[in-house]
Amino acid sequence: MNMRNDPKEILRLRMLEVSLLPPGDTMRSELEAELAAGESWARDEWLSLLEENERIRLELIKVELPAALSDTLLRIPSSTGERRLGKIIASPLLRVAATVVLLLGLGGGMFYVREQSAASKKIARVAELALARYVNDQDISVITLDPDYMARHLDGSVPFPVKMPPVQSGLSLIGGRSGSLGVYPAVYSRWVSQARQQSRCAIIQFRSRDFGLPENVDKEVVHGSKLNCPSAKDKDKNFDVIVWSEGGNGYALVADSTCALSFLGRR
Secondary structure (H helix, E strand, O other), X not given: OOHHHOHHHHHHHHHHHHOOOOOOOHHHHHHHHHHHOOOHHHHHHHHHXXXXXXXXXXXXXXXXXXXXXXXXXXXOOXXXXXXXXXXXXXXXXXXXXXXXXXXXXXXXXXXXXXXXXHHHHHHHHHHHHHHHHHHHOOOOOEEOOOHHHHHHHHOOOOOOOOOOOOEOOOEEEEEEEEEEEOOEEEEEEEEEEHHHOOEEEEEEEEEHHHHOOOOOEEEEEEEHHHOOOHHHHOOOOOOEEEEEEEOOEEEEEEEOOOOHHHHEOOO
């Protein structure tokens, strides 16, 4: 069986990613609830992952630099020649210290990369769902040019205030509807740009915390070619998805042109 289609391998990859998130994170809580109701092998592997992560964290904390390291380094003359430099490098004390510093640096760097990777995966997941929504279902229930009217009409149909982000002045609303993005509530709206030969786009509003995103996230452009959306690849168009959040309101803009950013206005 292809590992990409193996449910166990997919779950293992999810556990590996989510194990790096802090306790209380939405995605981590959801996975733990899923594991609690699932098979025992998954719970055992989850606990092993958490134990290994904690062990590495504690090992890094208890590492101490040699007390004489700072004094030794300060005594190194700036005009050190090759022979003296060779002795310093050969010093067991400095080799150990350098190894510790390197390990600590790599540990912090790896944690940062993992954190960045986890955030990027969340954004990519939102982008993938938004692109599939745009390509496969463009129905709207409210036809209007007025974003405020649409917000009033859809008020109460989702558990958050409907609030459209600023858009470029040449972008006109067609309408929208309440619905979902994945399993979470969302508002789908369609727009058209007269200035760009009837170029269309969609803006989907959701709660950033539902997808484990911070309340405020800078705009990130995700190219449709990098997303797992077969129905989008069947189209003779290139898609861009822009994901960001403002004050807890998450947004995904999907455009069938290479100028997605030009659709967004500035505050």
